[in-house]
Amino acid sequence: METRSTRSTVTFAHPFHIAGYEDELPAGDYEVVVDEDLLQGLSFEAYRRSATYLLIGGRTGGRGISEMRPIDPRDLDAALARDQAQPEQS
Template sequence: MIRTTRSQVTFSGPLMLPELDAPLPPGTYDVDTDEEVIEGNERTVYLRIATVIYVRGVGSTRTVTINPSVLAAALQRDAGHRG
């Protein structure tokens, strides 16, 4: 069984991730994290199997698989530029 968690991230400056061809403009982006549910005798464990960001363009949306720790670092850098 797989569970998907949707969240949103907001950047005040351009977003550049290694998985992207070019920087994305500032804005809010949807991010999905898929986790596989592994049920054990004493507890249930969730193993992350994919994190994707949705990149919306004119008339289309594409999904890009990203590294969640790199996304978290980009969010921290962006927050540092605001304050």
């Protein structure tokens, strides 16, 4: 089965939690990796999401330890919505 991965960046303005993990993550930019599998047997090319990961840790330039945490995309969307609903701190 063919798999493709896409990467995007999300930004949290406030510390946040992701469902399924107890630790609080600091505000900042986080990379999201989405893996999709090619659906076989169709007359056109189509993919189905098979996994979503949030990259935690590491530093710019690829230095430091990082962790790919599997997450539910709905949990990520909920965390982003909570972050955006919080008032800006002065």
